[in-house]
Amino acid sequence: MTLKQLKAFLILARSLNYAHASNELCISQSALSISIKTLEEELGGKLFKRNTRRVEMTPEGESLIPYAKKLLANWDDMEKDLKQRFQLKRGTLNIASMPFATHAVLPEILHKFSKQYPNIHFSIHDVPNEKIIEKIQEGIFEIGICFKPDNIEHLNFQPLFQEDFIALLPVHHPLAQNTTVTWKELLSFPFVTLQNPSIVRQIVETKAAENDITLDLKLECHQISSLAHFVALDLGVSAIPRRFEKMIQPNQHVLREISDADVHLQFGILYKKDLQLSNISAQFLDMITEYYR
Structure with a gap:
């Protein structure tokens, strides 16, 4: 059974005239x-009774009409839907994004993407950096936005920029009087940072070990935005990725360069090798790559 057969059947069922139906079908x-x-023959019986004077439907033919209409309508809907998706006139862009990227990177990109493709919707899933590789490998998401993982076997990583860290201080903190601080100076005070697993937390702990400092972990949380609020209330100091500085309230915090900041993390897009990205994901990848080029 083909769509052409069903379409011919419905037109003949409506006109009950072979000459009229064939003209409409252009056959x-x-x-x-x-x-x-x-x-x-495929269905196993007559759909029409035909004699020299007229064409009539059989009961079986009558019963086929609603099914044929539904099948053709579903096909038309499917065809329209796919054409709109290929043309980015509809669809949802699903992204696994580490929370830092959700706050500090994605807003501008999604604003630009939405202006170009206004009918596209977005579903952003905050996922810890270390979990994104797992979600991509499992096929739960097509693309992830994260720092470059150590192991990217079977994955592609498209770098966008290098990220370093800056010091985040309460307004009246003693270190706020300095033009720069060192990791050792910063880590000597009660500290506010992210919970494990977190690449930010790993960097902080690595720097504490390198400077032979026992970290005085005053408070840990999941989001840098939350972390900033606690620093503003003088619960401790912190170190945050540089691009998050535009999210910081200057009247509530002081940002200082870390003079021995030798941390440079690659930030970019992660996706599976040998995977044909959907049109919407491929267009987003092109746009964000061009944006940071």
């Missing part, structure tokens, strides 16, 4: 007769 009457006969 010969013999071709229409063959199409209907083939459909009848």
Whole structure:
């Protein structure tokens, strides 16, 4: 059974006239007769009763009409839906994004993407950096936005920029009087940072070990935005990725360069090798790559 057969069946069922139906279909009457006969053979019985004077529906033919209409309507809906998706006139962009990227990177990109493709919707899933590789490998998400993982076997990583860290201080903190601070100076005070697993937390702990300092972990949380609020209330100091500075309230915090800041993390897009990205994900990848080029 083909869509052409169903369409021919419905037009003949409506007109009950082979000449009219064949004209509407732009085929010969013999071709229409063959199409209907083939459909009848596949279904196992007559759909029309035909004599020299007129064409009539059989009861079985009558029962086929609603099914045929539904099948053709579903096909038309599917065709329209896919065409709109390929043209980015509809669809949802699903992204696994580490929380830092959700706050500090994605807003501008999604604003730009939305202006170009206004009918696209977005679903952003905050996922710890260390979990994004797992979600991509499992096929739960097509693309992830994160710092470059150590192990990217079977994955592609498209770098966007290098990220370093800056010191985040309460307004009246003693270190706020300095033009720069060192990691050792910063880590000597009660500290506010992210919970494990977190690449930010790993950097902080690594720097504490390198400077032979026992970290005085005053408070740990999940989001840098939350971390900033606690620093503003003088619960401790912190170190944050540089691009998050635009999210910091200057009247509530002081940002200082870390003079021995030798941390440079690659930030970018992660996706599976040998995976044909959906059109919407491929277009987003092109846009964000061009944005940071």
